[in-house]
Amino acid sequence: EVQLVESGGGLVQPGGSLRLSCAASGFTFSSYEMNWVRQAPGKGLEWVSYISSSGSTIYYADSVKGRFTISRDNAKNSLYLQMNSLRAEDTAVYYCASVTTNPDYWGQGTLVTVSS
């Protein structure tokens, strides 16, 4: 069974940092391009970041560029999102997902709340 399990969310103060993890199982993670997608409370879906299967190619949405860092460890079947200089507008559920593969794989999401 394919599983993507996010962890690391929580409450953090503005300006703080948080590291999200996504543990993959049930498929050949090292062959898959991966993404982080977020959803603010009551709002729509927003793509955040992309990483190629090898980790050599990375993209970010303008809204997080310079503050967030995506990475992966294929030996550990894991995807990461290091989030620094967090703002209130970063409050959201963060999903790791393959998105455009067929079939596509999504985690259940982890909630990040940025508030003082």
Added chain:
Amino acid sequence: DIQMTQSPSSLSASVGDRVTITCRASQGIRNDLGWYQQKPGKAPKRLIYAASSLQSGVPSRFSGSGSGTEFTLTISSLQPEDFATYYCLQHNSYPLITFGQGTRLEIK
């Protein structure tokens, strides 16, 4: 950047109704579009890929059409489990993908 304009933003309908949701792209995206269903507290679930191909396991009452800049998702006969929020997603500019704003489908 490719923008996706989805309409309507909300829709009230009854069980058995036929419903259509539209997405327009700011530039041509061929058929690089998917449709997703999301229920509260759950991850999005893809219904349609490549604009008109039905994802395995998805009921045939869901269909997609379009190419270029205009796309539609049609539910031929609404069932109680179909009341949810629907999103389009363009991946023509992958990995710089863009979602539509969403359509909340509510029970009339």
